[in-house]
Amino acid sequence: MDDSEPAATITPCPDGPLLVRGSFEILAGPGREDTVTDRGVVALCRCGKSGIPPLCDGSHRLVGFRAPAPPPPE
Numbered sequence: 001m002d003d004s005e006p007a008a009t010i011t012p013c014p015d016g017p018l019l020v021r022g023s024f025e026i027l028a029g030p031g032r033e034d035t036v037t038d039r040g041v042v043a044l045c046r047c048g049k050s051g052i053p054p055l056c057d058g059s060h061r062l063v064g065f066r067a068p069a070p071p072p073p074e
């Protein structure tokens with residue numbers, strides 16, 4: 001990895017999860033399994049309805065979650 005590259009990037013999906021790419025660790029909390037990745041991709045729930053938080057399980061589609069993509073940079 002180039003030193004100018006971030007260790008991880010986060011991309012909000014329109015009406016869906018946050019895609020986290022890169023090398024990072026998710027400390028999920030008591031009773032939940034931590035997630036460690038090395039240049040992988042993980043989808044984090046932002047609708048609050050996932051059955052496997054903090055990961056997305058696709059439930060956002062069932063509940064009609066809406067979060068439009070941010071406008072493109074000018």
Ligand code: FES
Binds near residue numbers: 018047051055056058
């Ligand atoms: S964003 Fe996919 S289940 Fe919440």
